[in-house]
Amino acid sequence: MKIRYNFVKKEDVRYCKAESTVKEAYELLKESGYRSIPVLKDNGTVFAGLIYKVDLLDYYVEKQGKDEDSIQSLIVDKDAFVYEEDSFFKTFLTIRRLPFLAVLNEKDEFSGIITHGNIMDVLEDSFGMKTGGYILTVGTKEHKGAIKELVSAIKDVNIEGLLTLDNGDTYLRRIIVNLSHDISEKKLHKIIKKLEEKDFRVTAVDDVNKSDKVLIK
Known part of the structure; x- marks a missing residue:
């Protein structure tokens, strides 16, 4: 940019x-x-x-x-x-x-x-604050191909933004994923379940359109 x-x-x-x-x-x-x-x-x-x-x-x-x-x-x-x-x-x-x-x-x-x-x-844009959506904070053990695995697990939904935290950490990494708001909460929970089956840990889910609404499985 x-x-x-x-x-x-x-x-x-x-x-x-x-x-x-x-x-x-x-x-x-x-x-x-x-x-x-x-x-x-x-x-x-x-x-x-x-x-x-x-x-x-x-x-x-x-x-x-x-x-x-x-x-x-x-x-x-x-x-x-x-x-x-x-x-x-x-x-x-x-x-x-x-x-x-x-x-x-x-x-x-x-x-x-x-x-x-x-x-x-710019950071707000990367979080999808302008387009709306669900912000997932996903934790994973640091390993090669972690982001590729995450994206593959949710490839059937539109990813509005992606941001990684804790880069360089030997053990853990957090990945912030912004999903399009055109999915239902039911679909969202299915995505969370699918991620956790892949050994990802979804620690928080925020609704960008409703700043006071936090969705946790």
């Missing part, structure tokens, strides 16, 4: 100009309600880094900074960016300690930002 399909476009992003003063940057952050926003230079085309509200406050209090001072010394995380054509997986390796990442196009121009919320949207 490419990043270009899942990020906030530039026109919807609040940003600060690199030539802004400390007061201008602080007022913009206070108005936006964000703890950090991107800083752009060259008429808003080039990503320069991030500016944090806490750093501006620290500059005022600890360093007796003046309103008219430049923000240049307060711009940080200048490498906090990815490209539109990068794989979405790359964000998981980069964004953890940051509030967001800048997204650049093939010309190195600022295109927008990717946030933790964007990542959650």
